[in-house]
Amino acid sequence: MQHLLSVDDMKESFIFDLWSKASDQKDGFSDVLKNKILTNLFYEPSTRTSSSFYSAMVRQGGSVIPINNVKFSSAIKGESLEDTIITMGTMSDCIVLRHPEIGSVDKAAKVSSVPIINAGDGEGEHPTQTLLDGFTIYYNHKKNIDNLRITMVGDLKNGRTVKSLVKLLSRYSGNYFNFVSPKDLRFPQDSIPKKSFETDKIENVIADTDVLYVTRVQTERGSDHEYSLSTEQLNLLPKNSIVMHPLPRVNEIPRDFDNDPRAKYFDQMIYGLWCRMVLLEGIMS
Amino acid sequence: MQHLLSVDDMKESFIFDLWSKASDQKDGFSDVLKNKILTNLFYEPSTRTSSSFYSAMVRQGGSVIPINNVKFSSAIKGESLEDTIITMGTMSDCIVLRHPEIGSVDKAAKVSSVPIINAGDGEGEHPTQTLLDGFTIYYNHKKNIDNLRITMVGDLKNGRTVKSLVKLLSRYSGNYFNFVSPKDLRFPQDSIPKKSFETDKIENVIADTDVLYVTRVQTERGSDHEYSLSTEQLNLLPKNSIVMHPLPRVNEIPRDFDNDPRAKYFDQMIYGLWCRMVLLEGIMS
């Protein structure tokens, strides 16, 4: 059984193999998962992530049981997460789980008879987001993911995507991080990489950036610090750099930058589809 | 790219071609959309319309991503409609959009990389409803849609279906409209066709009617004017006339009329399926 619960579960060889296959995926359809069923078990709604897994599964020839409002159902009758997982494991071949509580995926994996893919456990992890974030860099930098200058901007304290991506990128040599945030939203000091620089002024670092990773204001997790980059600031970026964002965007990036060739935040959705297609095939076929 | 946002988007040739193919559709299944994915993006729930598109897509061999509660998801994190549309366009080949705000579909179409089908934008339009309404008349009147006497009854002020159908039928020659409503729910005076007659008493016109179009009381849009036709009134209709209703019905038509051969309001659902099958094929294959 091969669960995917955390970035730590993914070895370098696993990642490069997946990225290599995802590079060739494009818009292909296949029947490789024809007689397989995926459960999309979302205790917290996430249209983007659940739709991406849905589309990926269908493109591989499989089917999806979509469960989007568990709170209205068994859970209100007092059923434990574990019993729901065992139950869905009798009906399907893999479970994509999003749950608001950190650690819930570990509980689920402990009892599950089918592989669990963590699609976000509260402030914990969301490893397929990290996979697609890493792939975006790899794919747009000549299949290279080291010796890069990565600038992360925004709420670096609350977002799980930034923490996981830093963890991943730190595995490769020569990557350097710029953390740009207001003082109360700084990157967690206990996990800050050695090769890094902190500032609250993006102009200090933007011209010296290969990857600009902009994060969303996490209003639903208590943050009320709005910010937005201007087109002028974004134009300080080098020509070959890329701009990423895990979405949804609020006002962090102006809409008129969307057609700039450096803007990759919507392409990330396409890459996510490719990565998930390869992942589902690897897990179930 | 071929969006379907409004009745005005549909040329006569497009409509007659679609109706002609729909006439032959019957209950066929095909694989013509085998590797295609449709997104059903419903910001407002509509079981009838979303299920009809779902069934139509599946009958053509395709798959559907069902999104029925957007308000619980990305939208509450502050994502714009445009970003959601761009995102779903990366994962699917066409988007059926229902949204409570008039004009929302135009915003969507402006940024979308895939065709948008308007499935109702508030008090705006719902062109596939108009397509199936027109087809119902065409199909039941020897594939003829001119020189008809159409009686529309009920809330003619708030319902978008009536306005759109009048717009469509006015394109063809010789059609005459009777508008039957209480004074405060009259058909909008600025778009009333020349060949028409207004009354608040259905007995004045019902015996001289080819098509009786009964509308629903729009309680959710503020109307509280209930009404219901009696079996006695309905029996004044000519033998070859037809009775239509966009559904859902509240009490406007008595249940004991359902098996009358003139009652076509449930057949309309079948026709809707045929029309949508042809439409989806035309847009995606």
Add this chain to the structure above:
Amino acid sequence: MQHLLSVDDMKESFIFDLWSKASDQKDGFSDVLKNKILTNLFYEPSTRTSSSFYSAMVRQGGSVIPINNVKFSSAIKGESLEDTIITMGTMSDCIVLRHPEIGSVDKAAKVSSVPIINAGDGEGEHPTQTLLDGFTIYYNHKKNIDNLRITMVGDLKNGRTVKSLVKLLSRYSGNYFNFVSPKDLRFPQDSIPKKSFETDKIENVIADTDVLYVTRVQTERGSDHEYSLSTEQLNLLPKNSIVMHPLPRVNEIPRDFDNDPRAKYFDQMIYGLWCRMVLLEGIMS
């Protein structure tokens, strides 16, 4: 047309034929329902039951229209259950209906143009639950369902599963029932079988039991009587007995009993899938 509304609709020959086929079903996939569409029409949510029908339909090659929140849709516009049923019958080949009101399935069947499967009508019946409960006994007792000692424990007053299962098992010869409950949750006295014994102390009967059927506390139907069996009590069961539970479980059975070979409550979900696969095939192909 073959509806399945009640245990009374199922003749012995129908049941044994279904169970016999279900025994051979295992994890097979087929294309026998390739061009068929099922509507999962759930007015009350039930992840377990709707997912089981979804998975069963897909395994037979068919498609499912998932409708899980009818209350948010046509129903709030005042549409009757009958009109919704007629509408969904124009788009699909069978309707699985869960509705909170007893008798609603009979109303639905009266107007439906396609077969209706009752998936629970309030405090009424849930015949496919009874089918799978019976199959669990049949399958685990050498395809034998008579001369058994069945002990039912918990809230025997409010649960529909117990009443229906007693009705089914009473058809076969030699079955004997022990009813274990607190005084205010006793099995309905007007339908108590002749060959039965009532007690409020499980130790009186547990050692003399072939089938232990544990029920859920129906908190959402007003019961607040919690109870739980201990591992010590469960270990008084004979070696060849089986333990069943319709799920969801709250605390009635301790988790450390889950891996005991007598525990069949999760296997019941697998059996349910097999039974529903055979049922759907029988109804639609």
